[in-house]
Amino acid sequence: MGYEFSLDDVAHLRSDAGRAALSSLADLPLTDASRLSDVRAARAVAPGHFAAVLETLLLRRKAAGRVPFAEDGLFTADALxxxxxxxxxxxxxxxxxxxxxxxxxxxxxxxxxxxxxxxxxxxxxxxxxxxxxxxxxxxxxxxxxxxxxxxxxxxxxxxxxxxxxxxxxxxxxxxxxxxxxxxxxxxxxxxxxxxxxxxxxxxxxxxxxxxxxxxxxxxxxxxxxxxxxxTPGVARRATVLSSSGAEWTITSADPDDCPVTPPAEWLVDPDGAVVRAGLVRHYAARHGLAQLDERIAYLTGPTPPPGVRAFRVLEHGHYGEKSLKALLRAHDVGRLEILVRGLDVDPNALRRRLKLGGSVERTVVLTRIGREPVCLLAVAERTQPLEQEVAHGR
Structure with a gap:
């Protein structure tokens, strides 16, 4: 819950004395190891409000890059x-x-x-x-x-x-x-x-x-x-933002005609906003992709969309632990990212049982097509982003 600020604390923090205290203590380490020395230093310059000063300094650091007034803002832990x-x-x-x-x-x-x-x-x-x-x-x-x-x-x-x-x-x-x-x-x-x-x-x-x-x-x-x-005619919308400034959006009013096909050269896991908004088919239609299964959010196609982390499929087939172990040994896999959707598999527990000993890094996707559990061994790659992805208007 954090420190419980009072109106008196806020008044002090906004005063000349409070601003001076915050400025003079801005370089404190504020770590678990430095807690006692931090408190001593704060007591020396703000004896009646040292806890409020220390909490404010800590919260300002946590707010950095998140809100525009992080450097000199006032926060409570819950509000931040x-x-x-x-x-x-x-x-x-x-x-x-x-x-x-x-x-x-x-x-x-x-x-x-x-x-x-x-x-x-x-x-x-x-x-x-x-x-x-x-x-x-x-x-x-x-x-x-x-x-x-x-x-x-x-x-x-x-x-x-x-x-x-x-x-x-x-x-x-x-x-x-x-x-x-x-x-x-x-x-x-x-x-x-x-x-x-x-x-x-x-x-x-x-x-x-x-x-x-x-x-x-x-x-x-x-x-x-x-x-x-x-937006008239739009029930759901997914908007994907990037710190680079690029953004795009897709809505339920967009076309959603996409086929269901076996795995192609690339596997695409749509952004979580697209999945949560129920717009996977709309996203597939926009980028010429297909679904592996009508109820699973993985998409496949010959070319991945720009600006995404996609997976170039090396091999795919029926999933079983014994066959997966053999596949990973054949590809000399020693570091493995395990993605699961539609199957009851614990990736961490599975990784321990696989006992990897190879030298290369790969991704395995475990999912189902219809009733069949399948695995896809792939190489994760970041596709080239557009210079500036354009957001479609409201």
Whole structure:
């Protein structure tokens, strides 16, 4: 949970004395081994607020590269953990055409990315004080997200994925505030709700469009868009972002005609956002690929898409441990990446049983085609990215 900041702590951290303390201690190691010496140093310059100073320095380091105000921002541990990575927040913000009311603004990570004139609210007075520091140009007020205090502007919400006891939860009814409560409170308003990509989207039938967003290969969030914020004719969208600035998107309105074929020269594992959004066939159709099995997300074809990690297939056949061991010995495999989908196989346990002794590195994909378990021995390769992948519009 981290250190529990008070309003007095925040006031001190924003004061000249607090800023001086943070500056003078910025180079502390802040490791387990240095804890006692770090505390002594902080007590010497900020005796009444040394814990708040040390926690702030630690959180600023963790925030580096994640939020635009990491260097001089104020955070709580929970708020930083839930804060949206800035490229994802900036992408989401581009879908708004004017000011937005962020009704769960917390310390301001999303608010900082929103269009000019946007404003925030939250129930936590400490986080609001931090948001005023982090996003000085935005108005923030204390208000309950379930009791609207604005009108005429779109609403953005990011419910806490912890229940009232502070335990992590995956049940939307236990979010703070709950998803259905937000939908009811802003019925008739344009609403966007950020939530975990693991949420069962069936619990939000009021969402007109569900967008899954990944950054650098990791699925970061789902966003539920309603009314005028949603794209007409689009129920699902996958958006793939890169720290390089390249991005692309695919939607349920795109063609999804792709065949099912035996393994070809290349195997492709689509980005997790595509898989989670249920757009594997759409992605295959765009890139001239086929499915190995209608229920499995692996794709195959003669040429992999640009900018992905693909697998050049060396051999494939029926999967069994005995035959797999023989295959790996024949290819002198000593380092093995094991990917599994559609089979009940523990890669770590299997790797121990294989007792590899070769000299080359390979990837084996274990999956099924129909009822048959199959293995594909492959070489992982990164395909050449486009100079600038273009995102398709809303």
């Amino acid at each position: 953990q839930q804060a949206t990575a800035h490229p994802v927040a900036a992408h989401r913000a581009r879908r708004f055409t004017g000011p937005v009311h962020d009704v769960t603004c917390s310390v301001g990570a999303d608010l900082a990315a929103l269009p000019p004139g946007s404003f925030g609210s939250d129930l936590d007075p400490v986080r609001l004080a931090m948001a005023r520091h982090n996003v000085p140009g935005a108005a923030v007020v204390r208000a309950d997200a379930l009791h609207p205090v604005s009108r005429g502007v779109p609403v953005l919400a990011d419910p806490a994925r912890r229940d009232s006891a502070g335990r992590r939860t995956w049940r939307p009814a236990d979010f703070l505030p709950p998803l259905d409560g937000l939908a009811a409170a802003y019925e008739g308003r344009d609403l966007a709700v950020k939530c975990s990509p693991g949420v069962d989207f069936a619990v939000a039938p009021w969402a007109d469009e569900v967008e899954l967003v990944s950054l650098d290969g990791a699925v970061r969030e789902a966003c539920l868009w309603t009314r005028g914020l949603a």
